[in-house]
Amino acid sequence: MRLDIAGRLTGAVLALAAFGVALPAVAQEQSPFKMNDAKGAKISPERLKLANELLVANGEGSSFDTLIPGIIEQAAGSFVQANPDLIRDLREVAKQLAPQYEGRRQEIVQILARIYAIQFDEAELKELLAFYRSAVGRKLVENRGKILDAGLAGIQAWSATFTREMEAKVREEMKKRGFTI
Numbered sequence: 001m002r003l004d005i006a007g008r009l010t011g012a013v014l015a016l017a018a019f020g021v022a023l024p025a026v027a028q029e030q031s032p033f034k035m036n037d038a039k040g041a042k043i044s045p046e047r048l049k050l051a052n053e054l055l056v057a058n059g060e061g062s063s064f065d066t067l068i069p070g071i072i073e074q075a076a077g078s079f080v081q082a083n084p085d086l087i088r089d090l091r092e093v094a095k096q097l098a099p100q101y102e103g104r105r106q107e108i109v110q111i112l113a114r115i116y117a118i119q120f121d122e123a124e125l126k127e128l129l130a131f132y133r134s135a136v137g138r139k140l141v142e143n144r145g146k147i148l149d150a151g152l153a154g155i156q157a158w159s160a161t162f163t164r165e166m167e168a169k170v171r172e173e174m175k176k177r178g179f180t181i
Helices: 002-027 045-057 068-078 084-119 123-133 135-176
Strands: none
Touching: 045 084, 045 123, 068 084, 123 135
16 A cells, blocks of 8 residues: 555656646647646646556557657748748758657647546546556557558548439439539
C-alpha cells in the first residue's frame, strides 16, 4: 500500500510538471478547455495522469508525431509562391528546424489529456485503460490503421456505386420531366 501511495504521488507530480510546462502556451488559445470537468470539479493530477496513460495505451499520443514537422514544412512552404527560387533552401530550413521543435509535441498530448480528463472521470479512465491494455484493446490499436484503410476503401467503393445509382435515378426523374441527360 505504501508503494501505491508513493507511485501515485510520483505520477501526480510528473503529471503536474508536464501540465505546468504546457499550460502557459495552451491556456491563451484553448480557453474552452479549462481544468474543470463537465460538473465543474477541478481535474485532479491523478485523473490527468490516467488520461496521459490512456493516450499511450490507445496510440493517440503518438498519432501526432508528424504534426510538428508538417506544420514547419507548411510554414516554410508558404514562402515558396512569393520566392520560388528559394524552394530548396526553404525545405532545408524546415528540415533543420523540425528537430528543434519536436519537444513541443508534448503540448499536443497535454491538450488531448486534458480533454480526456474533462470527459471521463477516474473510474471511466481506468476502465478505458483496462480495455486498451487488454489483448483485444492492443489488437485494436495495432490494427487501427488497417481497419481504417479497409473501411475507407469500402466506403469509397460504396460511394462510387451509390453515385452511379443516383445518377441513374436523376436521369430517370429528369426524363419524366421531358429532359434527356
